[in-house]
Amino acid sequence: MAIQSEAALENGLIATLRKMNYEYVQIVEEGNLMSNFKRQLEIHNKKQLAELGRTEFTEAEFEKIQIYLEGGTRFEKAKKLRDLFPLETENGQRIWVEFLNRQHWCQNEFQVSNQITVEGRKKCRYDVTILVNGLPLVQIELKRRGIELKQAYNQIQRYHKTSFHGLFDYIQLFVISNGVNTRYFANNPNSGYKFTFNWTDAGNVPFNELDKFAAFFFDKCTLGKMISKYIVLHEGDKCLMVLRPYQFYAVEKILDRVVNSNDNGYIWHTTGAGKTLTSFKAAQLVSELDDVDKVMFVVDRHDLDTQTQSEYEAFEPGAVDSTDNTDELVKRLQSNSKIIITTIQKLNTAVSKTWYSTKIDEIRNSRIVMIFDECHRSHFGDSHKNIMKFFVNAQVFGFTGTPIFTENAVDGHTTKEIFGNCLHRYLIKDAIADENVLGFLVEYYHGNEQVGNGSENRMTEIAKFILNNFNKSTFDGEFDALFAVQSVPMLIRYYKIFKELNPKIRIGAVFTYAANSSQDDELTGMNSGNYVSESVGEADELQAIMDDYNEMFGTSFSTENFRAYYDDINLRMKKKRADMKPLDLCLVVGMFLTGFDSKKLNTLYVDKNMEYHGLIQAFSRTNRVLNEKKRFGKIICFRDLKSNVDTAIRLFSNSNNPEEIVRPPFEEVKTEYQQLAKDFLQKYPTTSSIDLLQSETDKKDFVLAFRDIIRKHAEIQIYEDYDESADDLGMTEQQYMDFRSKYLDIYDNVIPKPQPSATPASNDEQGGEDADGSLEDIDFCLELLHSDIINVAYILELIANLDPYSTDYAERRQSIIDTMIKDAELRSKAKLIDGFIQENVDDDRDNFMAGKQKADGTSELEERLNNYITKKRTEAIHTLAQEEDIAPEVLNHYLSEYDYVQKEQTDIIKDALKEKHLGLIKRNKTLKRIVDQLRSIIRTFSWD
Known part of the structure; x- marks a missing residue:
């Protein structure tokens, strides 16, 4: 057929x-x-x-x-x-x-x-x-x-x-x-x-x-x-977003309830599945209904209030009114504000204290829709009862990734009892199957069985293990990690141990502390119904940690501005801003284990007892989707939590098959890697085999086969049991790197992919059939072959540390070039850096060594590199202009337009060639040749 x-x-x-x-x-x-x-x-x-x-x-x-x-x-x-x-x-x-x-x-x-x-x-x-x-x-x-x-x-x-x-x-x-x-x-x-x-x-x-x-x-x-x-217009990123089907159905269910009944309900969407976007769209559309007076989005702690407000503002600035204190909340309730974000603590104060409640008594019978974030917290105590008693016509909806059932209820109360029926479910197994969140790799570290639990020796051993394995878990610091510990005193002890070990990574800590009477209880999250707060540490211990943080990052935080300190850690852990040095590892007790959402977090170390919703919430900090390299959230437990993990996963995935959620053990993945390597090497026994491949179809077959190796290699190397020097993996690390080079050689020959407009479009572009052997559209998984750490700053640091008079200079110099060649995005720039080193180190050793002694050698080197790149780029443009007899101004115009809009303006070259009165065939060939060279210039000299 x-x-x-x-x-x-x-x-x-x-x-x-x-x-x-x-x-x-x-x-x-x-x-x-x-x-x-x-x-x-x-x-x-x-x-x-x-x-x-x-x-x-x-x-x-x-x-x-x-x-x-x-x-x-x-x-x-x-x-x-x-x-x-x-x-x-x-x-x-x-x-x-x-x-x-x-x-x-x-x-x-x-x-x-x-x-x-x-x-x-x-x-x-x-x-x-x-x-x-x-x-x-x-x-x-x-x-x-x-x-x-x-x-x-x-x-x-x-x-x-x-x-x-x-x-x-x-x-x-x-x-x-x-x-x-x-x-x-x-x-x-x-x-x-x-x-x-x-x-x-x-x-x-x-x-x-x-x-x-x-x-x-x-x-x-x-x-x-x-x-x-x-479709949501995200003002923060200036981009379009569209709801996923489960978000669509959840909002539709809430709208149907509001329009057609006074019944309550809750949405069970697994943590990490975009609950904020869903709740925003629900709040926005409900607020547009004529018979709804106000929509309140209620969170249970001030840290979530701040985060939710910023996320809502990113979707639509001015769409919501935040409330910084109870006085402000009361003013908002009295105003025409249609959507209000507040905390359950402030709302409870507003309805419970006569001073406030009398001011809002006139709206207690209004049609108010309340949307509660993470509705398993804070809603089984007096605060929730007080709110519902005051707003007699309120209709409430809850969102949660981990509902409270009979099995995990602390005091017998369940989510259904408080919020009514579940309106829509999207469980963690669904989200993993859809690739909307990642699964978990859970490993258990036992260490020295003779070291007692909680002892100083055990904690030192664990700290050393974390430091020794940090780069493996986080791809050399491209991602970051949390370390959850049992109590604040334990956190303080761990922090001091890490400090004594003089770590190369940046380590910080955050925990609640003894607030004085002038501080808001809400700051420490201690006045939230039945919410169990972290243990309270001494403010001076926290200040000592803050002092280290200030020295590390050039900040000036104290316990008096704890909120700003918390927000700064939040930003550094998310690694979003290029102008902020990131925090690599953060020690916590309870903070950041709920509500914190960062795609750059991929590892959670656990020396803390966890179960049920608390366990799933904490694990879910690690499983946000980012790219091919981040294939799962990694959890390393220093306590035997396997029974708790299995129980929690069964409960919140509604499944008796934990394998749907948790990655298979190392031995199973190792077996898969061995089989892939065996099959691959049977077909391509040496790298010379790749040189003999002639047809596009044969090259495509090789690319697809080695791509499977790349993906499995990226997966297996994160396991703690993985050892790249092991001789039973089926393929040595050297073999892997050699085939990797051949793989990238083929990629380099495929790029540039697009053809200029004056040449005939491919069948694919013109709407025809695909060629079976086409390499052009294959996903080469370059994300897995590129490290964010190997960037201009990293290369400059390596160059600055070169000593041209050392005995191993030639070897260290070559290692810089080799490092670039092995990276998918930097290999095209290796020749450029080689020339820079030759001109600035090999040929100018005295000046280089003098520059190296300056206070900030890399800054001086960066300026020299930028000047060198500009000079070489100009030379490349003038060489191309001479070879093709075309004005350099035309080429510069093309490049400047590309830099601005990131689109190829081929017409600029085409128009210039028309003036030369070339024949059509010659003009098309010339156009293709020039554009290919311009693409090569872009790849070589563009370096963010």
Whole structure:
């Protein structure tokens, strides 16, 4: 039976959409696209045009609309799509032009087209385009069955660089499919393939097949609703986000409850699955309902209040009012504020103390919807009862990743008892299966059995183990770690032990302390119903730790501004800011084990008794999705918690199969690696075998086979039992590195991938079939072959430490070049650095040694490197200009435009070549040659 072709898949999808009452429109190129847009916009705005006594925009009026739509970034255009445009008509009147009906999302004009040809920096034909009111808002890229789905994703990323422009900048959603696997994602080119999603039903059963996906997702009302209601414009990152199916169903359930009943309920979504985004969208949409007076988002501690506020602000600045104290909360409740974030402590004070409650008595009967964050905390004591007794018409909804059941109830109260029925479930097993969170690698360290639990010797042994294994667990510090200990006194002892060991990594600590009477109890999290606080340490011990922190980072924190200290640790652990040195390891007792959300945290060390929801919450600090390199959250237990781990996983995954959540033991992964290595070496016994590969298909087979080795190698090396020098892995580390070099050689020959617009597009780009042997779209997993640690600062430090008069100078010099060659992103720059060392160390030893003695040698070296790069880049541009007889100004213009928009402006070169009056074939060859060289210059001389 023949494999279904891409064309057949495309035709089948279009037939399905036409049956769903989409109008098919044939659009050949951008001129037709604009004409169709004008007609559809006139249909959509017929009421507004009727006020003018006509059915069409004049050409001048439509030109105004076009000019308005052309300006701005992709993010700003997404806002324009959702806004009304005040159009001044030719007769001096004003009408408000609507591009998208967000309130009545079914009442938009839906069309489908295919093979629209776009002449950008490259000629492309897009597979299937869904137009809403004439604007291309959904782009569908297809691959035939058997082709990796990521090829379609990579193709879209190329389109971002080479062809998307004009009305195609208004795309909101992409869908990719090879018939059997289908995923969707928002128009956010920086997010990566990890942030593409399956669609599912309400029970989390995925619709992978394209026909099933289309039947639901492309229903006109559903698609209209997704674009109108469930795309979030993230103001912080200036990007588009789209809700995942479980988030969609949860918000829909809450809206249905609010509209149709007064019943309460809770949402059980596993920790790390995007609860803040879900709750924000729920609060936002509920607040838009006419009969709802206020929406309150209630958290249980001030640290979560701060974090939630900043996250909400990132989604929509000004959409929520934070409340810094009870007086401020009361003012907000008295005002017209529609959405309020507060803590349960402040809210309890507001309703319990007469001084406050009398001021808000007038709203106690109002229709108030309360959304409680992590509803298993704080809601079984008097605070929750007081709040519910005061707000007699309140409707409450809870969000939690770890509900309280009978099995894990401390005092017999359960989440269902307080909040009613569960409205939607998305469990950790679902999230791991969907790759929305990571699984856990849990290892148990027993150490010296003769060392007693809690003794100083045992703690020293554990501290040494952590320091010795830290780089292995965190990929040489690319990620960071938490160390959870039983009590504050134990934390203080551990901290002093680490300090005595003089660690190379940056270590800090945070814990609650004895607050004086002028401080807010909420600061220490000690006044929160039945919430069990951390043990209270002495303020002077904390201050001593802060003093070390201040010396390490140049800060000036004290116990008087504990909140600022806490927030600074939060930022440094997240490793988001290049101007902030990160904190590598943070010692905690209870803080950061709930609420803290960082993709850069991948390891949790545990010397603390944990069980049930506390255990899952703590473990879940490590399992946020980031990239290929972060494959699971790593937990190292220094206590025997296996029974507790298994019990907690069974309870919160609703499964008796912990293997769905916890990674297999080392021996099992080792066996898998051995088999992969055996099969690989049978086919490619030596690296010389790779040199003999001729066809693209043979090279592709090698790349795919070694890619499996790379992925398993990245997984196995994080296990504590892994030893790269072991002789029973099936492939030595030297063999691995040698084949790795061959793998990267093939990648280098495949890059640059995009072809310039003047040359014929590949079959793939023109909408034809994929070549079986194509290397162009393969995911080379470069993330796994690049270390964030090997950056310009690291290389400069190695150069600064070179002693040109030492006996091992040549060896250490070569090791710098070898280090770069082994890194996927830096190998193209190795020759450049080699020249820099030659010019600045080999040929200028006296000056180099003098510079090395300065207070900040690396800063001086960095300036010299920047000057060297600028000089060599200029030389490369002038050499290319001379070789191709083209003005250097043209090449510089091309490069400056690329630096600015990160898109290839091939027309700049094309226009310059037209003036040379070359024949078409020669001009195309010259264009391709020049653009390839410019791409090489970009790769070599661009170094963030």
